[in-house]
Amino acid sequence: MAAGQGSPAAVATPIELRDVRFSYGREEVLHGIDLTVGPGEICSIVGDNGAGKSTIARLAVGEIVPAAGTVRLFGENLAHFGRWNLVGYVPQLPPETVSRFPATALELVSAFQGAGARGRRFSRTERRKRSLDTLGQVGMDSYAARMVRELSGGQLQRVRLACALVNGPELLVLDEPTNGLDRESREALCSLVATAHAERGLAVLLVTHDHRVLGSLGGSILLVEDGRIARREA
Amino acid sequence: MLEYAFMQRGLLAGLLLGAVIPLVGMTVVQRRLSMIGDALSHASLAGVATGLVGGVSPVAGAIVACLVGALCIEGVRRRVREQSELAVAIILAAGVGIAGVLSGFVPNASGLNSYLFGSILTMSNVEVTTIIAVCAVAVVACYALRRSLFLMSFDERQARTVGVPVGAVNLAFMVVVALIVAVASRTVGSLIVSSMMAVPVACGLELARSWRQACLLSSIAGVLASALGLVASYYLGLRPGGTIVLVAIALLLVAFAVRRLVRGA
Numbered sequence: 001m002a003a004g005q006g007s008p009a010a011v012a013t014p015i016e017l018r019d020v021r022f023s024y025g026r027e028e029v030l031h032g033i034d035l036t037v038g039p040g041e042i043c044s045i046v047g048d049n050g051a052g053k054s055t056i057a058r059l060a061v062g063e064i065v066p067a068a069g070t071v072r073l074f075g076e077n078l079a080h081f082g083r084w085n086l087v088g089y090v091p092q093l094p095p096e097t098v099s100r101f102p103a104t105a106l107e108l109v110s111a112f113q114g115a116g117a118r119g120r121r122f123s124r125t126e127r128r129k130r131s132l133d134t135l136g137q138v139g140m141d142s143y144a145a146r147m148v149r150e151l152s153g154g155q156l157q158r159v160r161l162a163c164a165l166v167n168g169p170e171l172l173v174l175d176e177p178t179n180g181l182d183r184e185s186r187e188a189l190c191s192l193v194a195t196a197h198a199e200r201g202l203a204v205l206l207v208t209h210d211h212r213v214l215g216s217l218g219g220s221i222l223l224v225e226d227g228r229i230a231r232r233e234a
Numbered sequence: 235m236l237e238y239a240f241m242q243r244g245l246l247a248g249l250l251l252g253a254v255i256p257l258v259g260m261t262v263v264q265r266r267l268s269m270i271g272d273a274l275s276h277a278s279l280a281g282v283a284t285g286l287v288g289g290v291s292p293v294a295g296a297i298v299a300c301l302v303g304a305l306c307i308e309g310v311r312r313r314v315r316e317q318s319e320l321a322v323a324i325i326l327a328a329g330v331g332i333a334g335v336l337s338g339f340v341p342n343a344s345g346l347n348s349y350l351f352g353s354i355l356t357m358s359n360v361e362v363t364t365i366i367a368v369c370a371v372a373v374v375a376c377y378a379l380r381r382s383l384f385l386m387s388f389d390e391r392q393a394r395t396v397g398v399p400v401g402a403v404n405l406a407f408m409v410v411v412a413l414i415v416a417v418a419s420r421t422v423g424s425l426i427v428s429s430m431m432a433v434p435v436a437c438g439l440e441l442a443r444s445w446r447q448a449c450l451l452s453s454i455a456g457v458l459a460s461a462l463g464l465v466a467s468y469y470l471g472l473r474p475g476g477t478i479v480l481v482a483i484a485l486l487l488v489a490f491a492v493r494r495l496v497r498g499a
Contacts (some may be wrong), residue, residue, distance in 0.1 A: 021431065061395045085399035091391045101264065101388055102439050102448040111384045112396055167396070 012075035013038055014086075014171040014203040015060050019068035020054055028057055030227045032069070039170070040203040042219025043195060046148045046211065053207045054092065056177045060205060061089050073171070088164030090157075092179065098149055098156060103116040105159045106144040107150070108132055113161040129183075134166040135159070138192050154185025161192060165200075172196065175207045190216040235468050244354045244474070245433030245464055247365045247421050251414075251430070252478075254369045256438065256452035257376050258414050259431030261407065263439075264387035270307060271428035273322045275411055276329030277303035278419040278427075282349045283336035293350065293361060296419050300412035303329065308408045312401065352423030352475025354464065361420060368417045379403055384445060387439045423475035433482040434459060440489040455485050 015037040022030040030052050038044045045053045056203040058064045059071055062078045072077040073084055103111075109131040113122070122130065135141045148156060157177055164172060174193065178186040190213055196202050197217075206217065214221060223231040235241050262271055285292035310321035333346070340346050348356065357365075376383065382403045385393035394400050418427040438452030440487045463478030470477075497499025 063391050063394060082397070084395055087395055089392055089395040091389065093389055097389060100439065102442050103384070103388070103445040104443070107384075107445050108388065111381050111388075112392075122299075145443075163392070 001051065011156070013072070014041075014074055015043075016070075016072040016075075017056070017060065018070045018072075020056075020059060020066045020071060022059060023067045024050075024066065028067070028172075028227070030059075032227060033059075033227075034228070035060075035222065037171070037203050037205050039203055040197075040201045042206065042217055044208060044217065044219060044220060044221045045224055046208060047224035049209065051224045052223050053209070054175050056224070057173050057205060058091075058205045059144075061087060061173050063091070076189040083166060085167040087169045088167070088169035090160050090164050090172075090174045090177055092175050093160070101149055102109055103148055104145050105135060105140060105148055105162075108148055108159060109135055109162045109166050113166040124152060131162075131166060134162045137165065138162045139188075153180050154182070154202075157181065157185070157189055158192065161189065162195075165196060168200075169202065170200075171203045171205070173205045173207075176209065177206070177207065178210050178213055186210070186213065187216065193217060235465070240355050240357075241464075241468065243357050243359070245461070247362050248464050248474070248478070249353055249457055250252045250365060250369045251418050251421055252434075252456035252458075253453045254372050254456075255414060255427070255430045256416060256434035256456040258372055258411055259435045260438070260449050260452055261376075261383045262411065262431050263435045265390075267324045268428065268432050269319070269326075270304075270411065271415060271431045273307065273326040273329065274300045274303050274415040275419055275427045276326045276333070277423040278329070279346075279349060279415050279424045280329045280332035280336070281416070282419065282424070283346055284335045286340045286342075287336050287347050291344070292415065293364060293420055296349070297413060299329070300416040301409065302413035304408040305405075307416060308405055311404070317398075327495060328450055340405075349419055350423055350425050351473050352419075352421050352426060353367075354421040354474045357420065361417075365417045368413045372410050372414055375406060379406065383407065400483070406491040416488035421475070422478055426475045426479050429479045430456065430482065433479065433486055437482070437486050438468055438487040440486070440493045441498055455482065455489075 002189055013036060015035065017035040018032050018035040020030060021028060033056060047053045060068055062148050073081045074083065110127050111129055115126050132141055132144060135144055138161050140155060140158050140162060143151065143155060148159060151159065177189060181189065185215065193204060194217055197204055221233045256435045259394055262268060266403035277299045278296035281295035282292040285295025290487055307321050307325055337346050382398045384404060388402060415427050422430055434455035436446045437455035442448035442451050459478050462475055463481040466472065466481065467474040467477040
């Protein structure tokens with residue numbers, strides 16, 4: 001299960017942000033962020049809405065580019081990073097994206113597998129088996145043929161977690177994964193993330209405003225206020 | 235009716251476009267880009283008018299205008315994402331404006347009219363060959379990019395982090411859409427082509443139980459609409475482009491009814 005242990009990537013620092021600044025237009029929203037998530041570490045970013053939490057996650061996975069500072073993934077500058085199979089990302093998703101999307105859970109997980117995973121090309125049978133295995137790990141194998149638009153919020157998030165895990169990443173970035181979930185679904189999702197962390201030695205960067213999530217995952221906690229890291233807690 | 239060469243050419247072009255437009259339309263609809271089809275079809279009118287005034291092939295003019303329009307929209311989309319809808323509206327307005335002004339200089343006004351509502355039964359062999367070539371390019375592109383287009387339709391941001399070259403795929407896809415819209419404007423008409431991107435896809439989405447099924451059913455609906463529309467237009471003396479779209483809408487109503495029946499059962 002420990003997909004990347006012993007590989008060169010496993011000893012490199014999964015996320016490293018140094019003096020990162022970011023602006024929307026002329027307004028600087030992040031002011032000199034320093035953040036390191038080491039191999040196998042869990043780091044949670046908390047803060048109020050608009051504090052800049054999700055912007056940090058988006059910078060960390062290269063979705064947006066910093067105005068200043070450096071972002072490194074597994075020791076490589078983000079501009080040159082190509083080993084995306086090492087990164088599993090679950091961004092926030094507007095509900096309307098899923099409401100008409102005509103794909104099954106299996107199709108979705110299969111598509112995330114192999115796309116851009118350099119050096120890892122699988123046959124259709126292998127891909128299907130790996131997808132079903134990953135769906136099984138998040139308890140969704142019996143829903144493989146179900147359309148994603150017919151899944152509940154909690155089930156959909158588990159399928160999205162499977163999409164992020166299917167390439168055997170060494171870093172998992174989760175942006176508000178428990179938004180809109182009831183207590184049972186929230187706890188189930190946290191438990192799955194904790195299991196993936198424990199079994200695979202995954203580094204996890206979690207962005208959340210839900211303090212109830214923090215207790216179940218542990219790790220370090222960064223409080224972001226007005227685009228700055230206001231406090232760090234172990 | 236198949237004893238006539240013009241009907242053979244019309245059917246061949248209609249069936250090919252009926253199958254391929256919804257295939258492209260599937261991604262267009264899922265990515266909420268339906269307005270782009272509309273904008274490019276209007277840009278194609280400007281190209282057609284330019285071709286007719288300048289004495290060059292109107293289809294070539296439509297292809298160039300659609301490509302320029304698509305590149306402009308994609309350029310704005312990349313730089314100022316939140317202004318992309320405005321870019322679509324500007325291309326649409328520019329297309330209508332240029333076509334409107336140039337229509338006053340077109341020697342034979344019926345030439346331009348035939349591109350508004352299509353003229354599938356008056357196509358030459360060269361035009362049919364162009365349609366075959368463009369359809370082949372579109373099918374190959376959709377197949378080669380199928381995984382990237384699927385992932386980008388679901389969530390462009392997540393697609394980027396599994397290594398999908400989102401910018402390059404977007405650009406390639408926009409070129410394909412531009413080519414399809416340009417050649418389809420000759421057959422089903424500039425004002426109708428964007429409907430052919432959406433209505434058969436809506437049929438597929440109603441009945442499909444997977445992405446693959448949705449693509450297949452959308453194409454089948456497009457082929458059925460083209461075939462039935464052409465036959466009806468031949469025997470009833472109707473305009474083919476409009477008839478094809480009306481048949482597609484009738485198929486959509488059937489799909490609604492079938493879905494309701496299945497749910498009831």
